[in-house]
Amino acid sequence: AQRVTQPEKLLSVFKGAPVELKCNYSYSGSPELFWYVQYSRQRLQLLLRHISRESIKGFTADLNKGETSFHLKKPFAQEEDSAMYYCALRRAGGGADGLTFGKGTHLIIQP
């Protein structure tokens, strides 16, 4: 069985401070990891995935297979980063597979 754990339900940081949203996973095979974001009153949208190794909106995430983690980081938070963030997993190469989501972290950036 696969599981995604996001230990923080709520994370509040000040504008300009660094942000780290934690994600740990449990999966016996080779995973693909994703971060989805949901801004207020908007739909879930893909922020980034580990295979593309991109930085999107200043966010990065590195897959650490040893620690089974995929933490999302941004060096300087902006107010528009306030949103719900969901870490998700699927089987590597499992293009048709459904995603397994964590419970989400509500990120609040204070001015």
Next chain:
Amino acid sequence: EPEVTQTPSHQVTQMGQEVILRCVPISNHLYFYWYRQILGQKVEFLVSFYNNEISEKSEIFDDQFSVERPDGSNFTLKIRSTKLEDSAMYFCASRGAGQDNEQFFGPGTRLTVL
């Protein structure tokens, strides 16, 4: 930019009634999904659909649930006899061909079972 659409945005029904939730995926997409999110809980995968058949389903997707692509554009989720615990936000998603293509989500339908 094309988007996944879902109707209705909110559905209220009595326990035991049948409901059909509708989704229009992005037009050239080939893979379709339903997820649900009970209030305060995680988004949970229900079912994936490809080439006119279910390709994967979760334990939640029992005999009460069915999916259909009746006309080549709509993708529906039917719940035969709703229970109180079916109250949730239901999200549809679609994906194009290719392993790396992302899933695009609809805005969701809030189902309330009374």
